[in-house]
Amino acid sequence: MDPADSLTLRDKGISIQAIRAQGAGGQHVNKVSSAIHLRFDIRASGLSAALKQRLLARQDQRISADGIIVLKAQRFRRREQNLDDALVRLRQIIREASHVRTKRIATRPSMTQKKRRLTAKRQQANKKAQRGKPRLDD
Numbered sequence: 001m002d003p004a005d006s007l008t009l010r011d012k013g014i015s016i017q018a019i020r021a022q023g024a025g026g027q028h029v030n031k032v033s034s035a036i037h038l039r040f041d042i043r044a045s046g047l048s049a050a051l052k053q054r055l056l057a058r059q060d061q062r063i064s065a066d067g068i069i070v071l072k073a074q075r076f077r078r079r080e081q082n083l084d085d086a087l088v089r090l091r092q093i094i095r096e097a098s099h100v101r102t103k104r105i106a107t108r109p110s111m112t113q114k115k116r117r118l119t120a121k122r123q124q125a126n127k128k129a130q131r132g133k134p135r136l137d138d
Contacts, residue, residue, distance in 0.1 A: 013045035014038065014090075016083065021074040035074035038086040042067040047094070054097045062093070069093060 021035035042055050042063070056067050063069050073086035109117075 013041040015041075016086075018079055023074075034077055034079045034082060035072060036079065036082040036086045038071045038073065038090060040069040040071075040090055042069065051094070051098055055094065058097060060093070
């Protein structure tokens, strides 16, 4: 089981601010703050030290140099939906960072695979040679 699957984000380190959404709307769009601006301080969070290190080492434009993940959610018209969307995206970033890739073990192709590849190359070369113009000297 992935440790990020059971991740429960506490209020410590999370700052949520409702802001006005960009883009087209109507008369109501200038009155309502339905977009969410979420800031998550990695260093102040209750995550493990290894996970914090992996998050800080990521090359992600949403992570500032100060170690703060900044997300803006404005896909939906309702503030609650945008808040849920921002939290889902934050969990996804943490889940991706928690996944440790296993080191690849270098292998060599077997003799049978080499022979099969060379046979296929010869067959392909013969097929293409047959497509050419016929020679007069044959």
